Amino acid sequence: MPEHPACTMTPNPLDEFGVISRFFTDRSFYPSAWPSQGAGDDCAFLDVGPMRLAVTADMMALGSHFLENADxxxxxxxxxxxxxxxLAAAGSEPKAFFLSISLPRIDQCWLDGFSKGLLEEARRFNCPLRGGDTVKSFAKPGQTPYTAISITAMGELPAGKGLTRAGARVGDDIWVSGTPGDAFAALGQIFGYWTFAEPLFGYFRSRMDLPEPRVALGRGLLNVATACCDISDGLVGDLKHILERSSVSARLFWPAFPKSDAMKLLPEAVQRRCILTGGDDYELLFTAPSDLREEILQIAERAKTRVSRIGEIVSAAEPMKIIDEKGTEIAYGTSFNHFGGAGS
Incomplete structure (x- = not known):
């Protein structure tokens, strides 16, 4: 067998995004392939004749993305x-999805509940299941095999259109939908970081278990936003992806951040931890020109979604800052990153 060249190690351990960048970013030219862009964004865009497709894939597992005893x-x-x-973050209209699932055994009661929830969500957004694969998972002796779920979803876009993380410009406003932080408030209690009594925990748990995809808002922003992503790993962390891709920086105003009524009842330090770096919210974070504020509010009203203007895009020469009501810069931790650990 031919010898493989020696592996070249990076000086520092790679995190999730370092792995993607180093090992799975293919810039080769494929002359007969569909033209594509958007690698590194929430979706990849494939141009198929006059049509543009938005495609995304996610892998989830019980015990990692979900609690072992999750409903x-x-x-x-x-x-x-x-x-x-x-798909919402790309401004696309959902059209179909594919499911691959690895199961340690056939548990008909579990599959009944899972399929009911899955297909209800599909019908809500007119996004049918069109195929996939089912396999059995195994584990070493003494270990428990786990359930893994992989979904690839596809949406449709007008030719040449699609929101990405690149495109934010100096002077743009920074907006966020909904009330970020609620999902992590529940996760923090589950992990033992803090304790809330009912009904607070019940509200936060519902926000963690049943996020609301902002599909209508994303479609409305298609011709308005300059950059967009969804908040899965924490607002600050996901905003940094926009800043890096757009070669800009940001100034955020803590008093402008939206807070649910439940969040307002928590200590200030817990609010900052949840809202700034918590993650698992799946709200949209986007930038847009400042002269389009009224149009954005109208789009949000039609989409029946709350949006809040939380900051502005500034030159990359300035460090990113979060300012409190007194004009003082506040500290923040790090957002979640697979292989990098949860934020502190």
């Missing part, structure tokens, strides 16, 4: 919702 109905709904959120 299979909410697992089914959320599994598809997080993919629909990626």
């Amino acid at each position: 299979p109905y909410t697992v089914g709904r959320k599994s598809l919702a997080v993919n629909l959120s990626d």
Whole structure:
């Protein structure tokens, strides 16, 4: 057998995005392939004749993305919702999805709940299941095999259109939908970071288990936003992807951040931890020219979605800052990153 060249190690450990950049970013030219762009964004765009497709794929597992004892109905709904959120971030209309699932055994009761939630979410957004694969998962002796769920979702876009993380310009406003932080408030209690009594925990748990894909808002922003992504790993962390791709920086205003009534009841330090770096919200974070504020509010009203203007895009020469009501810069932790650990 031919010898393989020696592996070249990077000086620092790679995180999730470092792995993607180093090992799975293929810039080769394929002359007969569909033209594509958007690699590194929430969706890839494939130009097929006069049509543009938005395609996203996510892998999820019980015990990692979901608690081991999670309700299979909410697992089914959320599994598809997080993919629909990626399509929303691209401004696309959902059209179809494909499911591959690895199961340690055939548990008909679990599958009944999972499929019910999955297909209810599909019908809500007119995005049918069109294929996939089912396999059995195995584990070493003494270990427990786990359930893994992989979904590839596809949406449709007008030719040449599609929102990406690149495109934010100096002077743009920074907006966010919904009330970020609610999902992580529940996760923090589950992990033992803090404790809330009912009904607070019940509200936060519902936001974690059943995120709402902002599909209508994303479609409305298609010709308005300059950059967009969804918040899966934490607002600050996902905003940094926009800043890096757009070669700009940001100034955020903490008093402008939207907070649910439940979030307002929590200590200030917990609010900042949840809202700034918590993640698992699947809200849309986007930038747009400042002269389009009224149009954005009208789009949000038609989409029946709350949006809040939380900052502005500034020159890349300035460090990103978050300013409190006194004009003082506040500190923030790091957002979630597979292989990089949860934010502190």
